[in-house]
Amino acid sequence: MLETLLPHRGDALFLRDIVTHDATSLCALASVPRSSAYADDGAVDALLAFEIAAQAAAAHGGLSGAGTAPAAAPGFLVGVKALELVAATFPAERKVPVRVRLLGRAQQLASWSFEFGEPTAVIARGEFSVWTA
Amino acid sequence: MRYECESFATTDSGYEARIRVGAASAFFRGHFESAPVLPGVALLSIAREVLARRVRGLPTLTGVAALRFRKPIGPGERVTLEFTRKGPGQLDLAAHVAETLVADGRLRYAGEVPRA
Numbered sequence: 001m002l003e004t005l006l007p008h009r010g011d012a013l014f015l016r017d018i019v020t021h022d023a024t025s026l027c028a029l030a031s032v033p034r035s036s037a038y039a040d041d042g043a044v045d046a047l048l049a050f051e052i053a054a055q056a057a058a059a060h061g062g063l064s065g066a067g068t069a070p071a072a073a074p075g076f077l078v079g080v081k082a083l084e085l086v087a088a089t090f091p092a093e094r095k096v097p098v099r100v101r102l103l104g105r106a107q108q109l110a111s112w113s114f115e116f117g118e119p120t121a122v123i124a125r126g127e128f129s130v131w132t133a
Numbered sequence: 134m135r136y137e138c139e140s141f142a143t144t145d146s147g148y149e150a151r152i153r154v155g156a157a158s159a160f161f162r163g164h165f166e167s168a169p170v171l172p173g174v175a176l177l178s179i180a181r182e183v184l185a186r187r188v189r190g191l192p193t194l195t196g197v198a199a200l201r202f203r204k205p206i207g208p209g210e211r212v213t214l215e216f217t218r219k220g221p222g223q224l225d226l227a228a229h230v231a232e233t234l235v236a237d238g239r240l241r242y243a244g245e246v247p248r249a
Contacts, residue, residue: 012163012172037135037159038178047181047194051174076205077173080238083197126197 005062006055011036014052015059016095024102026060029095030116036092043089046116049098049124050080053114056100057130061110075132078109083126090123108132135159136179139211141187143249147216147224150183156208171206176236180214180226192222192244200238206230221245 002015011033019027030052032044039045058075090096096117103111109131117123135158140151154160160175181194206212210230217225219239224246228236 007165007167009163009166011159012165037162037175045178047174047178051172076170077202079199079201080173080197081199083200085194085196088193 002059005059008055013055014048015055015098018059018063019097021060021063023064025100026056026063027097027099028056028059030055030098031095032090032092034092039092042092044092046085046087046089046124049085049116050083050114050126050128051077052098053100053112053116053126054128054130056098056114057102057110057112057128058132060100060102061132075130077128078131079129081127083124085124086117087123090117096123103127138183141183144215144217147218147246148184148188148249149216150180150187150214151211152179152183152214153209153211154179154206158208161208169208171208173200173202173236176202176206176212176228177226180216180228181240183214184216188247188249190247192242192246194240195222195243196241198223198239198241200226200236200240202236204230204233204235206235216246218246218248 014030015028017029038048054077098116100112100114111129113127115125136154161169213229215227222242224240
């Protein structure tokens with residue numbers, strides 16, 4: 001199902017399951033394969049959190065039909081801010097929750113906040129903007 | 134190979150690196166199949182790694198104040214990364230392909246970024 005919502009494929013697709021979603025938010029589980037370019041000896045760079053969150057936002061767009069383009073059209077991450085890296089890495093292959101919340105939308109540009117990790121063990125949090133083609 | 138660092142130099146205000154991410158790089162796999170684009174996170178990851186491998190005593194990257202990805206970067210393009218110290222624990226990053234600014238913003242470190 002996720003392949004119908006996102007244009008990412010193979011090692012670049014990090015979402016595994018959609019847990020919940022509503023009009024302005026989505027919670028999903030993500031994992032990163034050991035073979036990923038962002039993994040080194042089983043540890044994944046926590047910077048990847050905002051890319052994972054952007055995929056969650058894109059999935060939300062597909063589920064809600066909010067996008068103006070067909071499902072799985074590429075959305076481009078155009079900015080990240082207030083990114084806080086609480087941890088340096090997280091384990092490859094482990095399913096980690098990601099929560100995204102829509103902050104605002106103006107035509108094809110949407111702003112989101114995100115939190116990556118268990119609520120009691122956050123790995124990274126911040127905000128990002130995505131432009132949908 | 135994920136990327137090549139073709140040059141690295143110190144400048145009056147920080148550091149400058151020239152990198153190239155080839156079409157065969159794992160960073161492009163699956164992103165996207167019809168039109169490969171370097172993920173923004175890949176550019177940031179490379180920038181951090183290039184600096185960490187060459188600057189002795191570089192503190193831990195703790196976050197990003199703000200970073201704009203202005204233009205997509207395609208396979209094989211050469212990217213110049215300019216790092217400029219901006220006060221304690223802050224480092225500005227500007228990335229250019231030829232003369233075009235493709236990304237810029239401010240990174241946060243746990244401590245002062247060393248001078249060369």
